[in-house]
Amino acid sequence: MNRTNGRSTTDFYFVVEKVQAKLSNWKAKLLCPAGRVILVQSVTSAIPTYYMQNVALPIRVCSNLDKLNRDFLWGSTNERKKMHMVGWDKVCRPKDLGGLGLYFTKARNLTLPAKLNWRVMEDPDFLWAKTLIAKYCPNGIMDERLGTRRSGSSNWKGLKKCHEVFRKGLRWVVNNSYGISFWHDLWVGDSPLCSLVHGPLSFWEDSLRVCDVVEGVSMWNLSTLSLDIPTCTREAIKAISVCSNRPLVDKRVWDTVGGEFKLGKAYSIACWFKLNTDGSSLGNPGLAGGGGVIRNHVGDWVGGFSRVIGVTTSVQAELRALKDGLNLAIDLGILHLEIEMDSLVAVEFVNSITTPNAFLSTIVTDCRSLMERFEICSLKHIFREANGCADLLAKAGCDQTSNFISFPNAPAYVLEALAFDVSNATRFRLISS
Template sequence: MKFGKSLSNQIEETLPEWREKFLSYKELKKKLKLIEPIGGERPNKRARLDASVAGDATDAMSKEEIDFERLLENELEKFNAFFVEKEEEYIIRLKELQDRVAMAKAKDSNEEMIKIRKEIVDFHGEMVLLENYSALNYTGLVKILKKYDKRTGALIRLPFIQKVLQQPFFTTDLLYKLVKECEAMLDCLFPKYEPPASTEVADGDVGCDPSTSATTKNNDLLTMPKELAEIEYMESLYMKSTISALRVLKEIRSKSSTVSDFSLPPLEISVLEETWNTIPVLEQRPNILRVSSTPDLGRYLGFPLKSNGRNSRESNFIVEKVQAKLSSWKAKLLSPAGRMVLIQSVTSAIPSYYMQTNALPNSVCNKLDRLNRNFLWGSSEEKKKMHMVGWEKVCRTKSLGGLGLYACKPRNIALLAKLNWRLLQEKDALWAQTILAKYSPNGVMEVNKRLNRSGSSTWRGIKKGSAVFREGIRWVVNNGQCVSFWFDKWVGEKPIREVIQGPLLNHEDSLRVCDVVEGVGSWDLSRVSMTIPTLTCDSIRAVPVCITRQQEDCIAWDSSNGDFCLKMAYLLACKSPTASNTIAPSNWLWKVNTSPRIRFFLCNVIIIVFLFVIPYSRGINVPNICPRCLGSDESLLHVLRDCPDSFAFWHKLKIPNICFASFALPLVDWLKLNCSSPCSYDDTVFSFGIWNIWLRRNIFVFNSCSVIPDPVANTLAFALEMVCLMGKDYHVKLRVPTQVKWKPPDLGWAKLNTDGASLGNPGIAGGGGLIRDSNGCWVGGFARAIGYTTSVQAELRALKDGLLLAIDLGIPCLAIEMDSLVAVEFLNFKTTPNVFLSAIVDDCRCLLEKFDRFTLHHIFREANGCADALAKAGCAQSVDFISFTSAPAHVLEALLLTLLVLLGLV
């Protein structure tokens, strides 16, 4: 693995707050590539730079070289500042830990001592990480300087490295001393186990068989049940075999050539064999191996190290981190929109680091949600405020009427579903092989065959996210040999068995997709006994299956490109309602060209319950008299539009006539029409007008004695400032006319024009195309009813049919034109197709290789009118495929227009 990739991987695995402190290796390489090599392929080496000639050398250096060395100096300053800061912090922390150890020993507090042990282990891990930080950055500097010398011919590596060796971040003597002191403190807190003093055995017990003696005593007292006797017998066998294994380990170590005075102390076995039968195996292990037990290893890189399960108390440090972050902000100075942004970018991101591989306890998730909820609405422990809408609704996506925030528990499950996805995609990685070999030998998809064991925290997290993972994946059919026709999700939103009712025939339970394919790639749904819905049949017809294709069926995430989508996994974990079940604004609300505070206010206007709208249902007695016009019913619509004061404001603002025509509409429709204005200036002015009317109303209510500013002047000033800050150019760009027409191919060539059409994306789709010779005469054409699919797939299906038609006609040289730039770039290897399109793209590439010569170009839609007419006809036809030896009637008009343009008559 290259150093840049290795460095990037190590940075991703380190602490989040450390990531920006490492060497900017990619940025340095970008700067280096800007420097042009001197002297051809291998530049002549320039003289070595030293302090005496630094000034002269600088004059001879290019601007790019000066920028590169300046960036190197900045990196050194960054390393030194971070390293010195951490060293000072570690000196203070070590002193504090030593004082706490002394106090805990004086108080003889075991609980405090256990807590200190955990902190020392975590502290030791951070210091070791800082040592690795120094070594890793030094290696990166050596690598990049070597590349610089090789590219420029200079010899600055040796003097620069000599300078680096004297920098604070490379002199780790003090850090090494701190590590040794920490290890000495650990040795003091984890003393070596002292063997217990040998005990004398009673005379009556010498030479007796312990099991016989115990049985005799039991027979004297009571008769042991048979089941209990079998259990005790199995436990004794386990204990004896475990102790036997420990003794074998002792014999191996005693005969090893590595045994010396500096190795571990020799293993010892108690003289009294009968005493082992009364001591649990876990207590015998330290006596035999001479190794003390360590039930708790503390935390390393932020994660608790536990050999068994965790409790909620060990995850409270995540809550404390979020609390510390919230307490450092001046919440009183933040608007609700500002709080929402901080929750999205900071407080929701802190737990995500720990959620990636671990399932957090429910109590911790509830605490994190409570912190974010109180911060959003401005509540605190001292002062409670009303939460205007439920947290479950707030955490919905914006398209479903929420604010786009994340609830902790569903986000945790979504991240664990991503871990399942990684386990499937990275099954050849070492970590994936280890987990699968231990817990799920049959693969991650074999849920019912997984071994029933609790396992590590990572495995428990994988099991926690398995349900969402399985709900979010689907099969991509290539040859159909691995996919169940009824029970796998390969077409539509659900497996076909869930959209039909009634029993299946005996042999149909094992029906595969390839069993419903006739010939090479034609569907034959008459082989199934059940009636399948029309939309599902159209979706099946659109799947390009080929039973002779070597590419096997694969699993993809149910997204537009087949890659894992965390947002979709979160929706599945939340079990969010569909858009039809929610009263929510559309995405237009979040596209208004205004400030985030006003967007948040508009969201409140539409979906959040205002205090003065239903005050009595909240138990608050608030008069509903308008303070401006003294009207008896102050509704939300009255405040923003119908009040005489508001109506006069809109007249003075001189809004367009189309806006006044909307003043009879309901509230939401009125807001949507004016905020979705085609002119970007109008929606900005209108939104600021709404905001200033609301501020004016509040001044009347809460501060009636103050001077009320002019709302029209404020609105225009704020809107103008917002437009300037956005910095967008709203001027209409000049259009340059370009002549577009169909051109005939060269002599001896034929031209294929194809097109795909879909009534929606996705929707009912069709494809069509035609082949013409160098004189523009019709050679062949086709139209296909594809089914329910996307427009890009319809374009590729039409191209495949056109290539097959050209091969059947024996055309050696073919010029191909399409009006889909995406499909052309797929076939020209400029972009990589997603998993849903890769099979049909590969089919088209294989067909192209069968021509002696071919060209593939993108054209404008206006020059592809004949193929477009055939594609639209394919959407409406009932037959799957029609081949035309002559031009059909519905294409004659487009052909005539093409001929007239070609002759210059139009």
């Protein structure tokens, strides 16, 4: 029995029943497709939203709600099934990206309680906020140890479950510059500056604060850095006005134009990410490499890697690439991950409940263990033609001199394949008769 916040799936099934009751009063066959979309947006999505304000619903309940919306949108009933002509992931894209602007229920559920985190940070003097802070986080809502506490009310657990979405949407406004990590906090550009660095930072660099590179009144001294950063980033830093004598302390704001919390931004953070991995072996066994790419729900590059594996079999190479991809996704703080591989054997090994042979048991167990660290994670097989980016990265791994290369931005040799995937163009697969 699935349980969330100490409650079972059946405790929340009344939400599904309410949506079912509402849908049963409508005749989908009498409505045009546009009318069904409007009803899903304005009615069936609104019913669970009320209950998702401060509680994280079980995954099974969210999946059932999505299924009800999908079936109604395409006119399916229990008596008569209809083909869903477009994938739900495409339907749930924003309208400006070719979708219908509908929501994934689970991602929406992570968005709404994230707003409570924002309100606790912005309005800590409210009675309800004081109660939560005093009982669960006396050091504040941004305490690094927040996630270590397991006990608590259902409201607190719902707030904590969505804390990572809230944290990822924040950035710093520089005032006196004393409270901001130069490399690890988001204060300039679109990502922390450490994403521009390949390899580990020295102890001095790792502990560097923004105030350490400020001299006088708004004078930046970047010459103290031992690492080079792009010219455009340097110019963006120089444009920031800083005064160490200013009484204002540095402030966390939501990463939007006005600095206020926006549900749309939180939803885009909460949406799933996709990991494609591949292993390339020049012989079986032979010299092997692995590679993978992580993209967000609109197809943008989030991260990638290529690795030299050594001499091994093709299945070992596929599993090693999967393990590297899972570790990269964990490092990026991803909560929801959809994994695609073109090795059916590797997919069946990981998804099976049985133990594979002795030569593969260790790495398969590692992959299963890593997958359990995500809130939502699925692994499925795709054809090689749909795995172009990962295939190029894996082949590059066979030839590179470095053991492991992480790519915060897409390397030039995969840009064409990446653009092809985003365009939703069709690849043809030849099948022998």
